[in-house]
Amino acid sequence: MVNIFKLPIYNCSPNQIIQNYLIEREKRVQELEMLGWEKSRASDHYTRLHIKMTDPDNYIIGYLYVDYCNDCFQYRLGVCKRANSNRAYKMPLYTTTKHYMQVHHINGVYDCPNNMSNAEIAIMLKESIDMICANDLKGLYCDRDSFNKLNNHIDYKALISDIK
Numbered sequence: 001m002v003n004i005f006k007l008p009i010y011n012c013s014p015n016q017i018i019q020n021y022l023i024e025r026e027k028r029v030q031e032l033e034m035l036g037w038e039k040s041r042a043s044d045h046y047t048r049l050h051i052k053m054t055d056p057d058n059y060i061i062g063y064l065y066v067d068y069c070n071d072c073f074q075y076r077l078g079v080c081k082r083a084n085s086n087r088a089y090k091m092p093l094y095t096t097t098k099h100y101m102q103v104h105h106i107n108g109v110y111d112c113p114n115n116m117s118n119a120e121i122a123i124m125l126k127e128s129i130d131m132i133c134a135n136d137l138k139g140l141y142c143d144r145d146s147f148n149k150l151n152n153h154i155d156y157k158a159l160i161s162d163i164k
Helices: 014-034 039-049 118-136 145-151 156-163
Strands: 002-010 060-069 072-081 100-111
Touching (some): 014 039, 060 156
Antiparallel strands (some): 060 072, 072 100
C-alpha cells in the first residue's frame, strides 16, 4: 500500500473560526460595556488581547488518506475519537481528555483506474473525496486546497506504473 495523499481534517472551516472569534468578541465587548466601558475602548481592548491568537480552536483532528493498493485507489479515514465511541470528537481549546485516532477503511469506495486517462483519474479522485467529505465528515472541515491545486497536474499513469 502506497499513500498518495494525506488530507488534514479540522474542527471547523476557516470561515467558522472568524465567525466564532467575532461572536466571542461581541460577547466580551457587551460584558465590558455593562461595566461602564465605551464600546470602542472595549473592542480595542479585546482585539489587543487576542491579536496573537490565530486559529484559537481549530485543531487537526484527523486525516483522510488516499492510498494505492492492488491496482485500486483506496480511502482510509483516521479521526480522533473518545475511547469506546464511534463519533468524531471536536476538541475544545484546552483539554485534559485523552483522544485516540482510529483509522479505518471507508467501505465501498475503491476506484480502479484501469484504461483511464490522467484527466479521468483526477476527476474520479476528486469526486470520491468530495463524496467522502459530504457523507463521512459532516460538521468537520477537510482541507482540500493542496489536493485541488495538485490533482490535475499529477501524472497518475506514471505514478501507478512506478508503484507496480
